[in-house]
Each structure stands twice: as structure tokens, then as C-alpha cells.
Amino acid sequence: MINKKWSLLIALLSLHIGAQQTESIKTRNSSAEKDAADREIAQLKRDLKVAHDQINDLQLELEKAQQYPLLDAIFSGANGFLIPQEEKNSISHRGGAPTYGEIKYPSLDAILHDLNVDENDVFYDLGSGVGKTVMQAHLNYPFQKTVGVELAPTRHKQAEAVADKLRNRMLEFRQEDMLTTDLSDATVIYMCSTCFSDDLMGKLLDRFTKLKPGLVVITLKELPDRAKSVGFDLIKKYTLPMSWSAGNSVYVYKYTKPRK
Numbered sequence: 001m002i003n004k005k006w007s008l009l010i011a012l013l014s015l016h017i018g019a020q021q022t023e024s025i026k027t028r029n030s031s032a033e034k035d036a037a038d039r040e041i042a043q044l045k046r047d048l049k050v051a052h053d054q055i056n057d058l059q060l061e062l063e064k065a066q067q068y069p070l071l072d073a074i075f076s077g078a079n080g081f082l083i084p085q086e087e088k089n090s091i092s093h094r095g096g097a098p099t100y101g102e103i104k105y106p107s108l109d110a111i112l113h114d115l116n117v118d119e120n121d122v123f124y125d126l127g128s129g130v131g132k133t134v135m136q137a138h139l140n141y142p143f144q145k146t147v148g149v150e151l152a153p154t155r156h157k158q159a160e161a162v163a164d165k166l167r168n169r170m171l172e173f174r175q176e177d178m179l180t181t182d183l184s185d186a187t188v189i190y191m192c193s194t195c196f197s198d199d200l201m202g203k204l205l206d207r208f209t210k211l212k213p214g215l216v217v218i219t220l221k222e223l224p225d226r227a228k229s230v231g232f233d234l235i236k237k238y239t240l241p242m243s244w245s246a247g248n249s250v251y252v253y254k255y256t257k258p259r260k
């Protein structure tokens with residue numbers, strides 16, 4: 001956070017210096033001097049635009065970061081790591097893994113910020129745990145609806161308890177299986193799939209091919225090799241911090257194949 005503030009200060013300073021330099025260049029007289037001055041001014045304008053863009057991005061990042069203590073407070077009592085053995089068995093039985101982990105707030109922001117989502121988008125987290133990702137997407141972005149799908153009742157109940165406290169737009173937590181839950185309105189799907197089996201990934205890909213073209217799938221495990229042939233293009237790859245790793249791969253796919 002301190003680094004961001006310094007970057008913002010430096011960008012503001014370069015903006016100020018650039019404006020002053022432009023004014024002093026304008027006072028030059030001879031034609032050679034004027035040509036050189038025009039070139040310098042053009043360069044300064046480009047530099048000023050870069051500084052402006054940097055400031056906008058940093059301001060957005062700072063605004064988002066201000067939400068993190070709020071999210072921490074909302075989830076202060078929640079813990080997705082401890083669940084009964086029978087719930088672990090039920091997850092394993094369906095190809096998932098009982099191991100728990102969470103994406104870090106800035107990591108999710110880095111991805112969703114780049115997607116430029118709007119009020120026509122519907123966000124799903126398949127395997128939403130205690131619901132942090134869904135809540136962050138709900139509070140920080142203009143999604144029409146944000147849905148968390150979680151199989152383990154212990155985790156699902158904690159997410160519901162939080163949602164009850166601040167339900168204000170379409171925010172939904174379902175205690176359902178990601179292989180059978182209704183995904184028909186999804187436009188953005190996130191899944192912390194590191195531990196999903198190949199079989200589960202294959203079944204999910206089959207489900208996704210029945211959804212709307214334009215669908216974005218954000219996944220920590222690559223989609224199966226055949227994804228490209230059924231219309232899923234890898235559009236971006238990130239390496240971002242998670243609760244269990246300082247740098248974990250994140251793959252973003254877009255479904256472009258129109259439905260027949």
C-alpha cells in the first residue's frame with residue numbers, strides 16, 4: 001500500500017513537471033527552436049497521458065484495497081478450513097478435493113479489473129467455500145448477479161450467514177453440486193480448481209459448452225486439452241498470490257463458439 005502511494009505521488013509530480021515544461025517550451029522564438037519545441041511538446045503530451053493513465057489505475061487499485069479490511073471484518077468469524085469428515089468424503093466422491101484454500105483479494109481484483117465487467121454480467125464461483133470471492137465480486141463490481149456454489153454444508157452455511165447480513169443486490173449462495181447446479185445465466189465463472197480431478201474438469205468443460213458464447217472461465221487448473229477445439233480460447237494467464245502460494249497460475253478462457 002505504501003508503494004502504491006509513492007507511485008501515485010511520483011505520477012502526480014511528473015504530471016506537474018510536464019505541464020510546467022510545456023509552458024516554458026512555448027516561449028521559444030526561432031523556427032528551428034519552434035520545430036524542436038513542437039516535438040518536445042508532442043513527447044510531453046504522450047508522457048502526460050501515460051502519467052494520467054497510471055494515476056487512474058492506481059486510484060482504482062487504492063479504492064479496491066480500501067475494501068479489504070471491510071471484507072476481512074465481514075468474514076471475521078468464518079473458517080472454511082475445518083469441515084467434518086463426511087463432508088470431505090462427499091467432496092472426494094464427486095472428484096473434488098477436501099483441501100481448502102482461497103484466492104487473495106488483490107489477485108481476484110487484478111483479474112476482474114481487466115475483464116471490464118458490466119451490469120449484464122453474471123458471476124459464478126464453482127466451489128465458493130465460505131463465499132469471500134463471491135462477496136468481493138458482489139461488492140466491488142457491477143455484476144447483475146453473483147452466485148456461489150458450494151457442496152460442503154459447513155462452508156455454505158457460513159457464506160449464507162454473511163449474505164444475510166448485507167443482501168442488497170442479487171447475491172445468492174446455493175448448497176448444490178457444481179455439476180448439476182443451473183449455470184444458464186453465467187457470463188463469468190471462477191473456479192479455484194487446483195485440486196479438481198481431470199474427470200471433474202472434463203465434465204465441467206462439457207457443461208460450459210452448453211452456456212452462452214462470450215462466457216469467461218477463470219480457472220486455477222488449465223481446462224482439458226480439447227477445450228480449444230470446442231470453442232474455449234486461452235485469452236490471458238496470470239501468476240498471482242493465493243492463501244497457499246506466493247505465485248499460482250490463473251488461466252482465463254473465453255468461449256467464442258456460437259451455439260448451433
Ligand SMILES: C[S@@+](CC[C@H](N)C(=O)[O-])C[C@H]1O[C@@H](n2cnc3c(N)ncnc32)[C@H](O)[C@@H]1O
Pocket residue numbers: 080091094095096097098099100101102103125126127128129130132133149150151152155176177178179191192
Ligand atoms: C479451494 S476451495 C475455493 C474457495 C473459494 N472459491 C476461494 O477461492 O476463495 C474449493 C471449494 O470447492 C468445493 N467443492 C469441491 N467439489 C465440489 C462440487 N462438486 N460442487 C460444489 N463445490 C465443490 C470444496 O468444498 C471447496 O470449498
